[in-house]
Amino acid sequence: MSNRIDIRNESDVVVARQIARQVASQMGFSLGDQTRITTAVSELARNIFLYAKQGWIEYQEITLGVRGRGIEFIFQDQGPGIPDVELALTVGYTSGNGMGMGLSGTKRLMDEFDIKSSPGKGATIRIVRWLNK
Amino acid sequence: MNKSSIVKIHNALVVTLQGEIDDRTALELQQEILQSVIRYQVSGVVIEISQLDLVDSYMARILSETARMIKLMGAETFLAGLRPMVAVTIVEMGLNIDGVKTALNLEVALEVLKGGR
Helix, strand or coil, X not given: CCEEEEECCHHHHHHHHHHHHHHHHHHCCCHHHHHHHHHXXXXXXXXXXXXXXCEEEEEEEEEEHHHEEEEEEEEEECCCCCCCHHHHCCCCCCCCXXXXXXXXXXXXXXXXXXXXXXXXXXXXXXXXXXXXX | CECCEEEEECCEEEEECCECCCHHHHHHHHXXXXXXXXXXXXXXXXEXXXXXXXXXXXXXHHHHHHHHHHHHHCCEEEEECCCXXXXXXXXXXXXXXXXXXXXXXXXXXXXXXXXXX
8 A cells, every 4th residue: 555745835845755754763774774765855846846746656565575675766747857867867967957967876876767647748767765775 | 834943053054854845945954044044144054854754955055055155255055964864866877966065963963063163
C-alpha cells in the first residue's frame, strides 16, 4: 500500500522531508541513508513546486528477491515536463533556480533513479534506496 | 518551524540555523544576516549549522552566496559545525561550497576570527 504527500506550496516540501526521514528511520536505515533519502526527497519535492507548481509524492516499502527491502518514492507532476532528460541530468545544468546539481546529485544519492517525462505532460521520477547493500 | 537566531558576540555575528527552514525562510535569513552585518558593524560572521540535519543543493547555494555577499561587504564568514552525514551528502552530490571557510565548531570559528585581527 502506498502513501501520498501532496505538494502545493513551499511548506509541503518541508513536510515531505520530515515524512521521508521518519519513514527511513522506522525502516531501520542508517543515519547516513536517512540523510541521503531525506536530501533526495527535499530536492525532488522542491522541483515539483518550482517547475510544476503542484504535484504529489507516493511512497512505499518494497521488497525484491535478492535486494530485500527498500524504500521507493515516486514524484509526479503535470507541469511543463523535462524537455531533455539527459541534459537535465548533466552536472552543472540548471534551468535557473538551483546550483545545477539537483537532479545529478540526487541520482548519486540513490540506488535507483528513473525519469519519465515528455514536454507538456509532466514528469514522473522514481527513486529507490535498498536497506541492505 | 524555523528556530534560527542571530546574535552579536564580541566582534562577530553568530547565526545559528535550526529547525525546519523552507526556501523562503532561507532567503529571508540571508537578508537579515546582511542587514545585521551593517547594523552591528562586525568583521566576522559564523553560521553555525550543527542543528541542520540536511543541506540540499538550494541550502548549499544560499550558504555559499551569503558568504560571498558578506565578503563583498568586507567581513569574513565561517560555516561551523557541519554534521558528518551532511558533509557526506554534500560531497556525494557534488555540491560546491569550496569558497566558504569552515570550522569544526563555533568556538574554533570565533577563535580564528579573533586571532585574525
